[in-house]
Amino acid sequence: MSSILQNLVNQPYQHGFITEIESDVAPAGLSEDTIRLISRKKNEPEWLLEFRLKAYRQWLTMEEPGWPNVKYPKINFQAISYYSAPKPKNKLASMDEVDPELLRTFEKLGVPMNERAKLAGVAVDVIFDSVSVATTYKAKLAQVGIIFCSISEAVREHPELVRQYLGSVVPVGDNFYAALNSAVFTDGSFCFIPKGVKCPMDLSTYFRINTENSGQFERTLIVAEEGASVSYLEGCTAPKFDTNQLHAAVVELIALDNADIKYSTVQNWYAGDENGLGGIYNFVTKRGLCKGVNSRISWTQVETGSAITWKYPSCVLRGDNSVGEFYSVALTNHHQQADTGTKMVHIGRNTRSTIVSKGISAGHSSNSYRGLVRMTPAAAGARNYSRCDSMLIGDQCSANTFPYIQASNPAAMVEHEASTSKIGEDQLFYFAQRGIGAEEAVSMIINGFCKDVFQQLPMEFAVEATKLLGLKLEGSVG
C-alpha cells in the first residue's frame, strides 16, 4: 500500500503532463545574439535589452558557486535552449483522458476540482479565461488599483514601474544564477499594490492567466507602496513536472513605508526517481527589501520537491523598525539534496527578524540549513531570533546547520537555537501500541514538528501542506 502511494507521488513524467512546444525554439547555446533574439521576440524596450546584456557580461566573468552542500554533475550552459515561443500546450480534451492515478493523487491532496483540470493539462480556458474566476478576479483587483499580470505584460503596459524596480533588490550581477536569470528570463509575475491598498484577497499564481509557460528562468517582482499590504501564494502541492532540469528563478520584493508583504511557497517539483535521477535543480534567488520604515516582509516556504534545492529567501531590513521573517519547512527524501535557509541583513535601527527553520530528512537525502544574520554598524537596537530544528527519519540521511552571524553593532541582539531529533523505532512502537499505524504516527509527529511554520501559511495552503508532507513520507518508515 505505502509503496503504491510513494510511486504515485513520485511517479515519472506521465503522458498527461507532456508539454509539446512546437517550433520557434532558439538553437541551444548562450551568447549576446541569443539574448538579442529573446528581447526582439518579446518586443522589449531598449533598456531591458541593456539590462539583459549587462547581466550576461557579468555572468561571463562569474563562476558557478561551489560552496553549497550539494553534489551534481557540471551543467553545460551551452546545451540549454534559452528561448521557445510560448505556444499552447497539447491539451487533453477532458478529465476523462487524465491518468486515473494522477486524479487519485489530487483527491488525496484535496486539490479543488477546477485546479485539478488545470494541473493535469486539460484545457481549462473555459473556466479560467472566460467570464468566470480569473476575469472577475482581475476586475476586482483593478478596482482598487492593483496590478497583477505577467512580467512581459507589465513591461509593455507599465514599463516605468518595471524599470524602476527590476534589479533593485537583486542586482544583475548578484550571483551566478541571478545573473543568468537576469540575462535570459522569459516570463514571470508582476504585482503592484498602490499606496494605502490592502489587497482584498490572497494573490495566487493559480489564477494568473498565461503563466503556463513562464519557463525555467522565471522572474517575479512584487512592489507594495506606502501602507499597502499583500499576501502572495506561489506554487502548488500537486507534483509538478518539467522537461527543463535547471530552474533558476529570481524573486524580488519591495516594501515601502508601513507596507507588508507575505510570500508563501509550497514547492513540490519532480524530485527524480528513487535513485535521484532526472529531478529538477532549483537554484533560486529570492530577496525582499524592507525599504521603508515599519515595513514587513515575511517568507514562508514548504519545500518538498526538486532533486536539488538551493535557495535562501532573504530580507534586507533597511527601513527603521522594519521586520523580516522566514518560516521554512524543507523535506528531503530518497536522494534529494537541499541547501536552504535565509539571510537577514539588518541596516535600519530597531529592525527585527525571526527565523524558524524545520528540516526533515528521510531516505538517503541531505538537508542543510544555511543562514546569515548580519547586524551592520547602523543597526542599533536590532534583534534577531533564530530557531533551526532538524528531524531525521532512518539512518541513511543527513542534516546540517550552517549558521553565520556577523554582528557589527554592540547594541544588537542575536539569538540562535538549534535541535536535532529522530523519529525512532520506540516512538513508532509507542503509537502502534495505542493502535496507531506508522504512517499516521509519522504524519502526527511531523505536523507537530512543523506546527510553528504551518501556522504562518494561509489556511487552505496549510491543510494541503500537511497532507503533502504525509504523502511524501509514505513508505519511508516502518
Add this chain to the structure above:
Amino acid sequence: MIYQDSRTLLAVRDLRATVNGTEILKGIDLSVRSGEVHAIMGPNGSGKSTFAKVLAGHPAYAVSGGEVSFDGGNLFELEPETRSRRGMFLGFQYPIEIPGVANSQFLRLAYNTLQAERGKEELDPLEFDDFVREKMKLLEMNPDFLDRSVNEGFSGGEKKRNEILQMALLEPKLAILDETDSGLDIDALRIVANGVNHLATRDNAIILVTHYQRLLNYIKPDFVHVMDAGRIVKTGGSELALELEARGYDWVSAEFIASGTPKAEVGA
C-alpha cells in the same frame, strides 16, 4: 478475581525470544483468564520486561519459538497496532516522549482509531474533551496534561498516570503494566493503583510486571509468578509475593534448579 466461567484470554506456550541474536526468553508458559490479575516478579534482567514487549510486538525482539494465542487467535499473526486494537495494552516502563504532539490529540487519535475498529462512533474534539476529563478525575490529573506534548517534560509519576489514563480510555481486554510502580511516590502509587483497581472487571485481565511487593499491597493479584533467566520458575498466590519480599529471589532459583531442570539452560 478468579471466576469459574471465565475464558482464556492469553495462552503462552514455550515462548522463546531473542534480541540481537541473544536468547532472552527461554520457554515461558502462562495462561491468563478473564477476571484475573497476575503479577510477574523477578530480579533485574530476568526477562520480565522483554516478555511484556514481546507480547506487544516490539520490533527489537524476535520470537524464536513457542506459541501465543490471544483472545482465541494467533498473536504472532497480528501487527503491533492490531494487537492494540484487539484489546492488548502495554503500560510502558519508560513512556516515550513525543515533542510537538499534544496529549489531547494523541489520546483522541488512539481512542477514535479503536472506536472505528469496534464499529462505534468517533468523538470530535469537544466531545472527546468532556469524555477524557471525566476519565482524568479517576487519576486526579490536572487538565493541563491535555495541552502538553505527549510525556514531554512529565515527571515520572505524571508519565505513569498518563499510561493508566490511556488504559482507561482504551478499555483493553488484557493490560500488561510494565513496572508501573517504579518511580512513583506513595501518593502517586495509591492513585495509580486505585485507577487500575477501578478498571479491573470480570471481563478483562491484568498482568503486573514489578520488582517489588509494594504495588501488590494495593492491587491484590490472583497469581504471582517468579521469572528468572527467561523462564517462569515458580507460581503461587498473593502470599508468594510476601514471601519474596521477606526472603529475596535466590531461594526460588535454587529450588527450581533442584527440581531437575537441566542446569545448562538456566542462566545460559
